[in-house]
Amino acid sequence: MHSTKRVSAILVGGLVAALLASCASESTPTPSTSGSTSTSSEAPEASGTLHLGVVTQLASFAPWEASWANQSPYLQAVYDTLLRTEPDGTIAPGLATKWEWNEDRTALTLTLRDNVTFSDGSTLTAQLAADNLLKFRDGTSENASFLAGVTDVEAKDEHTLVITLAAPDPALPVYLSQNAGLVGAQAMFDSKDAQTTPIGSGPYLLDADKTVVGSTWVFEKNPNYWNPEDQHYSEIDMTYYADPTALMNAVKGGQVDAVNAQSPTQSTEAQAAGYLVQTSEQNWVGFLLSDREGKLTPALKDVRVRQAFNYALDRQGLLKALGGGLGTVTTQVFSPNSPAYDPNLDQAYPYDPEKAKQLLAEAGYPDGFTLKMPSNNFVPESEFAIYKEQLGAVGINVEWEATGDDLFGRVLGGSWSAFSFLLQVDPTAWQTIQFSMLPESVWNVFHLADPKVLELADVVRHGEGDKANTAAQQLNQYIVDEAWYAPVYRPFSAFLTNDKTEAKLQSDNAVPYLWNIRPAQ
């Protein structure tokens, strides 16, 4: 009997010893999800390493497959873009120091820097930039269509590049400041490891030994970078958090210096943990009332029915219920940063169920009508129930159809007259127009043409300054009046930083640009 006690005591003692040993934090390296370490002796100084949390895995380091938005930090670590944008969206020099449109705005000439070296020792040339642009246009990036209008890219000389378009595209400089403007070395083009092994000219170099693909990416400062002012850290690790709870645990445990919050409640928790929460409006939530010729749902052909849909929504209530009150109600799809934006159009359809019923009756639907829309797995079931209740109260009887993982394909194929979505707001009016208002727009799912929209869009496309801005505002007013959409609110996107870190939000991107995240001054 005594032996039993002794054996138990030894085993329990061993476990306790192991636990205590594990708690010896003084000599314990900072944990990462990579299996790598950064000991205090390895880090040159306290602010030497940025621990950046990321909420999306990197799809590819190959520029022609690259995504953007939440994936931009990975790419900005190792690459430069032809142009850049300032936090307020102003276009600024990148690899190109000068850029100039021709008279009819169908050719953009860029002058490139002559002191840029890639991590394999090769140098930047106009021909290399041209090859990158064409490869992006023909590649499989989600945004390859950004360059669909590019007919030719020519290197005029060693450092002069001319991009020729089939028709003017005012958003081209913006695209060149994002994934479409990434420039990788020639050696990547035929490399089978291009997706995982970047060869760029960016401020940091990927440390493949410390990186666990799909989990943690580690970058070391590039000693040969042309612009050392943008290198604020000697090392950056980017850790992907798949689980929102794990992300918040990392925040509360002080394991990340900066990260995007994934939900409104996380902002509150982060604030309580001592993080600075900065908010911006990057998306809008609401409905696209696409079947405006009534192909699937005849009622939607009548503008009064679409307006009734808008009046039926209690936006303040929906913002509180669905977005935790963190956002701005709106009835327009253009960004507050876009010249098309009109603050009055955020309140164009106040909550008025009686008016909605009246409009339905005037349109010939006094008893209402049935509208089939797709539900999805991205948002809780309760969200659809709330919409159904509000729309049902005025006579728009919603039947939600469950969708599988082919939601996007079916939505874009015109399977439903209307659908709810969360979509990005763009910095330029032209991007928003191009996205869902033109007959060729992918998100104009019935590909309908409206002469008034085409006329105003043409002015925006070809025009400059006040003329284009006025046309954009007129177009915005028109589609709000015509109730092409039923936006509900623009949710706040929150970026969290601890007291060692400061960041300037980017008006046109989900996360701050990497060079705008730095040690707190």
Added chain:
Amino acid sequence: MLSFILRRLIAGILTVITISVFGFLLLHLGAHDIARRLVGGMADPAIVERKAQELGLNRPLTTQFFDWAHGAVTGDLGRSWSSGQPVTDALASRLPVTLSLTIGAVVLTAIVGIVLGIVAASRRGWVDRTIQVLSLLMSSIPGFLVALVLVLLFALGLRWFPATGYISAGDSLNGWLSTITLPVIALAIGAIAGVAQQVRGSMIDALRLDYVRTLRARGLPYNRVMYVHVLRNAAGPALSVLGIQFIVMLGGAVVVEQVFSLPGVGQTAVSATVQGDIPLVMGVIVLTSLLVLAINLVIDLVQGWLNPKVRLS
């Protein structure tokens, strides 16, 4: 013994082949719009089609399977569609994390479960009842809840352990222990209850057998009877339970790795499935099948060593 091992190996290989075929079919037939999931929801249909062509998704399913199978038998499981990394490299970098977790949890389960079982069986009375109640509680609380409570208490509250992340033993033994301790406890807690109950039951049954009474009557010391004769007889069923728990833990690791943000095979399985990364999911299927096969083989061999009758059957 050799033919025993050979029989088990052949049965195991046939099982892995069957699982691979069904896995491949289910993944392809059950998934829609894989190319769009990989490219991104907002992409133009033309870009999605370009991606489908690039991955060969438009080829007949049989052609795709035999291409994959040909590579698999030569050790090439292809490249991950979502990251471009060779699947074998992706799994090799993540297997040590999952093995750290599961082996750690099995060792903890074996030690604590067997000790609790022995104490319950030998003491009986209130000690036995207390252990029984504890076991019931431990087995009824879901693993993810245990994980969350452990994080709240020991990582965020007392700050004894990091809340997320992993450090390999090669980089720092202390760091490794600090990152796997809570996940191992979360993974083991339910299994401990099962093993303790099994050991307790088997030992109580064995203690009632005639040979125990005879050994005691012949004057053998209590401890020798308990730990040499009774425990050895009770070890067989306990080992089976432990083996099953090991396999269950491979599944449990999926949740635990998510909660603690550990870069293991479980986390890979979840993200690869969500992204429609079929080569990586197939790699996970093959790897876990081989692991289960190996665990079962080891258990069979140990059972055979403990009880020669098993070898004959």
